[in-house]
Amino acid sequence: MQNTVNFLACPYCISPLQSDMRCNSCNTTFPVKNSQPDLRIQRPVTVDVKYNYTPEFGSFPWEKASLNWPVMNDLTKKAGWDNVEANMLISVPKAEGHKLSLDIGCGHNRQRFQEGLRMLGYSTFGIDIDGNAPDALADAHFLPFADNTFDLIMSSAVFEHLKNPFLAMKELHRVAKPGAKIVLCIAYNEPFHISYFHHSPLAVHELMVSMGITPHQFILSWEWNSFNSNLHMGFAGSRMPAFMQKIFEKSVKTYALFPARIKGLLKGDRKKVDAAKFSFARSHSGVVSVIATKD
Numbered sequence: 001m002q003n004t005v006n007f008l009a010c011p012y013c014i015s016p017l018q019s020d021m022r023c024n025s026c027n028t029t030f031p032v033k034n035s036q037p038d039l040r041i042q043r044p045v046t047v048d049v050k051y052n053y054t055p056e057f058g059s060f061p062w063e064k065a066s067l068n069w070p071v072m073n074d075l076t077k078k079a080g081w082d083n084v085e086a087n088m089l090i091s092v093p094k095a096e097g098h099k100l101s102l103d104i105g106c107g108h109n110r111q112r113f114q115e116g117l118r119m120l121g122y123s124t125f126g127i128d129i130d131g132n133a134p135d136a137l138a139d140a141h142f143l144p145f146a147d148n149t150f151d152l153i154m155s156s157a158v159f160e161h162l163k164n165p166f167l168a169m170k171e172l173h174r175v176a177k178p179g180a181k182i183v184l185c186i187a188y189n190e191p192f193h194i195s196y197f198h199h200s201p202l203a204v205h206e207l208m209v210s211m212g213i214t215p216h217q218f219i220l221s222w223e224w225n226s227f228n229s230n231l232h233m234g235f236a237g238s239r240m241p242a243f244m245q246k247i248f249e250k251s252v253k254t255y256a257l258f259p260a261r262i263k264g265l266l267k268g269d270r271k272k273v274d275a276a277k278f279s280f281a282r283s284h285s286g287v288v289s290v291i292a293t294k295d
Contacts, residue, residue, distance in 0.1 A: 007100075007145055007146050007149045008021075008037065008039070008136070008144055008145065008146075009144055009145055009146045010023035010024075010025065010026060010028060010144065011039055011040075011041050011138065011139065011142035011143065011144040012026055012028060012041065012045070012142070013025050013026050014146070014147070016146070017030070017144075021037050021039075034132075036132075036134065036135070036136060036137065037136045037137070037144075038136075038137045039127075039136050039137060039138045039144035040129065040137050040138060040139050041139055041142050045142070047167060049164070049166050049167050049170055050170075051166060051210055052209075052210045052211075052212075053210070058202070059202075060201055060202050060205055061205070061215075062282075064215065064216065064217055064218055065201060065217075065218040065219070065220060065278075065282070066217065066218070066219060066220070066278075067219070067220060067221070067222050067277060067278060067281055068219070069087040069088070069090060069091050069219055069289075070090075070091050070217065070291070071090050071091075072090065072091055072092055072093045072094075073089075073090060073092065073093060073094055073120060075089055075090055075116055075119060075120065078115060078116070080110070081112075081115075081116070082112075083223075083224075084156055084157075084185055084224075084287070084289075085112050085113065085116075085156065086116075087219075087289075088113070088154060088156060088183050088185060088289070089113060089116035089117070089120075091183055091291055092116075092117070092120060092152065092154075092181065092183065093120075093181075094120045094121055095120055095121035095122045095151075095152075096121075098123065099121065099122050099123065099151040099152060100122065100123045100124075100125065100149065100150050100151055100152075101113070101117050101122040101123065101124050101125065101150060101151065101152040101153070101154065102125050102126075102127070102145070102149075102150040102152070102153045102154070102175065103117075103124065103125070103126040103127070103153075103154050103155065104127060104140050104143075104153065104154070104155040104158055104168075104172065105127075105128055105129075105140065105155055105156070105157070105158030105161075106126030106127060106128050106133060106134055107126070107128060107131065107133055107134075108128060108130055108131025108132070108133060108134075109131060109132065109133050110133050111124065111126040111133050111134070111135075112156065113126075113154050113156075114126060117152075117154075122151075122152060125150075127140075127143075127144075140155075140158065140162055140168045140171065140172075141162065141163065141164060141167045141168050141171060142171065143171040143172070143174070143175050145175040146175070147174055147175065148174075148175070148176070148177045148178065149175050149176075149177065150175055150176055150177060150180055151177055151180050151181070152180060152181045152182075152183075153172055153175075153176055153180060153181075153182045153183075154182075154183045154184070155172075155183075155184050155185070156184070156185040157185060157186075157187060157287075158186075159184065159186045159187075159197070159199065159207075160186055160187035160190075160195040160196065160197055160198050160199065161194060161195055161196065162196060162197070163196055165196075165197055165199070165207055166207065166210070166211065169207050169208065169210075169211045169213070170211050172211075172213075173211045173212050173213055173294055176294040177294065178294055178295070179293055179294060180293060180294045181291070181292075181293055182213060182290075182291070182292040182293065182294065183289075183290075183291055183292075184204075184289065184290050184292075185287050185288075185289040186198075186199045186204055186287060186288050186289075186290075187199065187286070187287055188200055188201075188285050188286060188287055188288045189225065189226030189229060189284055189285060189286050190226075190229045190230075190233060190286050190287070191229065191230050191233050191234055193233060199288055200288065201218055201220070201282070201288050203288075204218070204288045204290050205218070208290065208292055212294070212295045213292050213293070213294055213295065214292055214293050214294075214295055215290050215291070215292040216291050216292055216293065217290070217291045218288060218289070218290050219288075219289040219290070219291075220278070220281035220282060220285040220287075220288065220289075221281060221285045221286055221287055221289075222277045222278075222280060222281045222285075224285070224286040224287060225252075225280070225281065225284040225285060225286050226284040226285075226286060227248070227249060227252045227284065228245060228248075228249045228286075229286040231244075231245045231248060231249070232245060253280075256276065256280045257273055257276050257277070257280075259276070260272040260273045260275065260276030261273055
């Protein structure tokens, strides 16, 4: 814990914390158990969130959206990594010099990005609201870090669970260094799972640009869509057996692409199917992922 004191801060007032986890300014002392600081806020807090509102509706840079993740390194998927985790990791360039990463909602029992990021040369720090795996317990709405701390921030399947995603994005912006890389994955067409806000591509774009973060690429999913996410996570109160899921999923995809396949054959245009996949994902992707930088 000693090497983390220099960037840990009080989540209430963002003042530095001493080695005993006492705030230099407001004198709040945070408990530590098994070398894990508990920096979650413990009382209601009133906050103001500045929002850069524009009167445009429906505006989105669709030219920045695709079905494929960019490959920025030579990592190969390891046992225990899920597909989203592996895809997010391959989009991260290798660290040059000392680089510090933050995983917001890292996981209760295992820090999902830790192994891959360390292989890429990053020093890692993971937070979550509970669990034994995080380096510290913390609330994404009140990040316990000094301003301009992290070179890379990653988060998967977290923002849909937050009460105020704009406040959390404001905090993410605050603790990111200028030019920091940001890689996020947020639920879109998934069923309710103790989730407050599911984000369409337009919502993710608005969430980021309104807080001073520049999105460079949006990734939608043809594979993980509204149909199989409901079947896998719970449909009508129960999960459909795996073999039935596969049959239903294949049927939906076949139906969705059938007109494009016929037109492609008649006109000799293979791009028709790719365009149909993208159109399907735009409406039915289970998640919206984004690669961005802090302005």
